[in-house]
Amino acid sequence: MYACIHAEGNPLLLVECARHFSPRIEETSPDTVLFDVRGLGSLIGEPQAIAQAIANRAGIPVSIALSIDPDAAVIAARGIRGITVIPPGGEAAVLAPLPLNLLSGSPETAELLDAWGIRTLGELAALPPLGVAARLGNEGAHLQQLAQGNAGRQIRPLEDALRFEEEMELEHPVDLLEPLSFLLSRILGDLCARLAFHALSADEIRLTLILENAAPHRCALRLPVPMRDVKTLLKLLQLELSARPPGAPILKIRIELNPVKPRTQQHGLFLALAPEPAKLEVTLSRLSNLLGRENVGTPELLDTHRPDSFRMNRFAATNARHAEDAPANEALVLRRYRPPRHAQVRLQNEIPVHIATGSLQGKVLAHAGPWRSSGDWWQTEPWDHAEWDIALADGALYRIHEDLRTGRWFLEGSYD
Amino acid sequence: MAAAISQAQLQTSIAERFQNRFDVVFGLRDQAAPDLLPTGLPGIGIPRGTLTEIFGPASSGRTGILTATLARATRRPEFCALIDAGDAFDPHSASEAGVLLPNLLWVRCGGSAENALKATDLVVQAGGFGIVVLDLAGVAAREARRISLASWFRLRNAVEKTSTALVVVEEELNAHSCSTLQIASHASGCRMQGRLLRGLEVDAMLGPRNRSKTGFTLQPVLHE
Numbered sequence: 001m002y003a004c005i006h007a008e009g010n011p012l013l014l015v016e017c018a019r020h021f022s023p024r025i026e027e028t029s030p031d032t033v034l035f036d037v038r039g040l041g042s043l044i045g046e047p048q049a050i051a052q053a054i055a056n057r058a059g060i061p062v063s064i065a066l067s068i069d070p071d072a073a074v075i076a077a078r079g080i081r082g083i084t085v086i087p088p089g090g091e092a093a094v095l096a097p098l099p100l101n102l103l104s105g106s107p108e109t110a111e112l113l114d115a116w117g118i119r120t121l122g123e124l125a126a127l128p129p130l131g132v133a134a135r136l137g138n139e140g141a142h143l144q145q146l147a148q149g150n151a152g153r154q155i156r157p158l159e160d161a162l163r164f165e166e167e168m169e170l171e172h173p174v175d176l177l178e179p180l181s182f183l184l185s186r187i188l189g190d191l192c193a194r195l196a197f198h199a200l201s202a203d204e205i206r207l208t209l210i211l212e213n214a215a216p217h218r219c220a221l222r223l224p225v226p227m228r229d230v231k232t233l234l235k236l237l238q239l240e241l242s243a244r245p246p247g248a249p250i251l252k253i254r255i256e257l258n259p260v261k262p263r264t265q266q267h268g269l270f271l272a273l274a275p276e277p278a279k280l281e282v283t284l285s286r287l288s289n290l291l292g293r294e295n296v297g298t299p300e301l302l303d304t305h306r307p308d309s310f311r312m313n314r315f316a317a318t319n320a321r322h323a324e325d326a327p328a329n330e331a332l333v334l335r336r337y338r339p340p341r342h343a344q345v346r347l348q349n350e351i352p353v354h355i356a357t358g359s360l361q362g363k364v365l366a367h368a369g370p371w372r373s374s375g376d377w378w379q380t381e382p383w384d385h386a387e388w389d390i391a392l393a394d395g396a397l398y399r400i401h402e403d404l405r406t407g408r409w410f411l412e413g414s415y416d
Numbered sequence: 417m418a419a420a421i422s423q424a425q426l427q428t429s430i431a432e433r434f435q436n437r438f439d440v441v442f443g444l445r446d447q448a449a450p451d452l453l454p455t456g457l458p459g460i461g462i463p464r465g466t467l468t469e470i471f472g473p474a475s476s477g478r479t480g481i482l483t484a485t486l487a488r489a490t491r492r493p494e495f496c497a498l499i500d501a502g503d504a505f506d507p508h509s510a511s512e513a514g515v516l517l518p519n520l521l522w523v524r525c526g527g528s529a530e531n532a533l534k535a536t537d538l539v540v541q542a543g544g545f546g547i548v549v550l551d552l553a554g555v556a557a558r559e560a561r562r563i564s565l566a567s568w569f570r571l572r573n574a575v576e577k578t579s580t581a582l583v584v585v586e587e588e589l590n591a592h593s594c595s596t597l598q599i600a601s602h603a604s605g606c607r608m609q610g611r612l613l614r615g616l617e618v619d620a621m622l623g624p625r626n627r628s629k630t631g632f633t634l635q636p637v638l639h640e
Contacts, residue, residue, distance in 0.1 A: 273494050273495065273544055273545070273546050273579060274495055274544050275495060275542050275543060275544030275545060276542075276543070276544060279542050279543065279544075280542055280544070282542075283538050283539060283541070283542035286538050287523055287535055287538055287539075290531060290534060290535060290538075291523065291524065291525060291526070291531060291535065295523065295524040295525070295526065296521075296522075296523050296524075297521070297522065298517060298518055298519075298520055298521060298522060299507035299517050299520070299522055300517065300518075301507060301508060301511060301517070308506070308508070310507045310508070312522075315521045317495050317521075317544070321490075321493055321516050321518045321519055322491075322493055323490075323491040323493070323514075323516055326456075326491075326514075327456065327484070327487035327488060327491055327513065327514020327515070330456070330457060330480065330484065330632050330633060330634050330635060331480060331483060331484065331487075331509070331512065331513035331514070331634060331635065331636070331637050332480055332509075332613075332615060332616050332634040332635055332636045332637075333479050333480055333483045333506060333509040333510060333513055333634075334506040334508075334509045335474075335479055335502075335504040335505075335506065335553070335554065336503075336504055336505070336506045337504070338503050338504075366606065366608045367608070368608045368609075368610070368611050368612055368613040369611055370611075371611070389608070389613040391606050391608070394473075394474075395473070395475060395603055396473070396474040396475035397475045397603075397606055397613070397616060398475075413504070413506065414474050414475055415475055415613070415616060415634075415636075416474065416475050416476065416477065416478055416479035416480060416553070
């Protein structure tokens with residue numbers, strides 16, 4: 001037996017009302033909810049009593065229909081106000097006077113039926129089935145079954161949004177990473193098994209640690225590629241917690257994984273060599289712990305002429321960039337001193353002839369320059385440089401610059 | 417002192433001793449020549465699965481050779497890693513030389529050779545990189561000398577039988593027998609013309625087995 005509630009306006013209320021009676025609910029349309037009420041007879045009683053209980057629970061004027069055929073219940077609820085209980089075998093009789101527009105057929109079929117003078121479900125139900133199928137095809141046959149109340153389909157139950165969240169309350173506060181890792185491993189094991197059951201992976205881990213006499217410790221790790229390997233996720237959490245440990249003993253652990261579809265990749269014989277994403281992620285976390293997050297990544301040049309301006313981005317080995325043109329052969333590159341070293345420069349006719357820094361000094365044998373560059377004069381940190389390339393007696397080539405705003409000289413780097 | 421045994425005698429001796437115990441034919445297996453990564457520089461290719469040292473004083477063209485190799489590899493495209501002990505890498509000139517920066521992992525070690533070695537170990541163990549570069553040229557030579565031969569041996573073993581080329585850039589040779597190719601770089605002069613630096617003339621000596629010499633001029637990339 002299926003019950004259908006139909007009311008204009010509040011779909012959430014209808015679903016909530018249906019949840020009170022059954023776990024198997026279908027949201028047929030925003031104003032119609034169908035649900036399975038089999039077994040309620042022993043709890044509530046006759047179908048009329050069940051329908052009345054549903055109406056009472058809804059609390060607003062609704063149309064309710066009960067039938068052993070789901071579609072018959074839907075059509076009756078949409079077409080008949082109040083409570084309708086369709087006895088088994090009586091579907092066709094109850095639906096017969098209802099108009100044809102309650103069926104969700106195509107406009108062409110509806111037009112054709114109208115042209116034939118068919119106005120009610122009873123008239124459609126009375127047509128010879130073979131003739132309907134021959135003229136209107138599968139759709140016509142299905143519409144006639146609906147009109148007769150014997151379509152006999154299964155309902156499509158509403159599924160709750162999948163949540164991959166686990167929490168564990170601890171009997172004794174934990175203040176060491178090792179026992180915490182053991183607990184994290186258990187929770188992650190359960191969550192990853194559930195992910196695997198649903199053929200999903202996670203692209204984010206959110207960890208919340210409720211602490212003793214302190215604010216909760218929260219961390220969220222975004223994963224570059226979806227994964228569900230317990231060891232990898234555990235290692236990432238361990239590295240994160242060792243880099244930023246919680247400030248007090250832990251009373252409660254909560255882990256939430258954000259489910260996404262797993263990454264599928266077609267490998268090829270001629271594709272670029274790339275690190276395995278899970279392994280790379282752990283390696284990057286280890287490197288960040290060792291050297292600092294800002295020192296590990298891939299450089300991105302900024303759209304400015306300011307010397308040594310770049311930004312460090314997170315390295316992602318997911319899609320290798322291609323370049324069609326050939327690189328410049330035999331290019332001379334600069335090795336920078338960060339920060340530039342302050343230098344004492346002796347000038348002759350405004351040309352550098354001698355340089356001395358902490359570890360380097362010598363006579364300038366050859367020079368090229370000056371090359372002026374300036375910018376950001378409208379901001380708080382402008383620059384105005386005169387650059388020189390110089391060759392010293394030790395055979396090395398250096399780039400130096402004079403800061404024209406302060407008159408100081410700096411050793412910027414060496415060509416190599 | 418016992419007379420030196422020839423290769424053929426040794427082979428016969430082993431075969432006589434073990435032939436009855438093992439159902440195999442004893443012989444010498446030729447080791448396949450390693451796949452060479454092109455650098456675009458005349459006569460220089462970096463072998464995969466081995467350790468290569470590029471060494472020389474400042475402004476000897478070491479970084480130029482390295483950048484040319486990285487440019488070719490990142491544009492192929494392959495992912496490469498640069499462990500920069502002295503934080504000396506200049507992304508601007510590397511990009512001008514053709515290095516595709518999005519394919520490059522840059523690890524800045526702030527002047528610590530020890531951290532650089534640890535980082536190299538981690539990156540090599542992760543695998544999957546076409547070239548892993550350990551740039552020790554930015555740290556003092558005495559710090560680089562402190563790295564034990566065992567560490568070099570471990571790094572060489574880690575890349576062996578992989579398609580990763582481990583390249584070390586430094587002032588002087590440190591890995592010695594652990595490196596398969598040693599490129600000694602030396603500047604023979606620089607060219608300046610008016611206000612322009614025109615180039616650096618470089619001689620590179622390849623060792624230790626094939627002691628060939630090559631020369632080229634590294635030129636700054638000028639913009640229109």
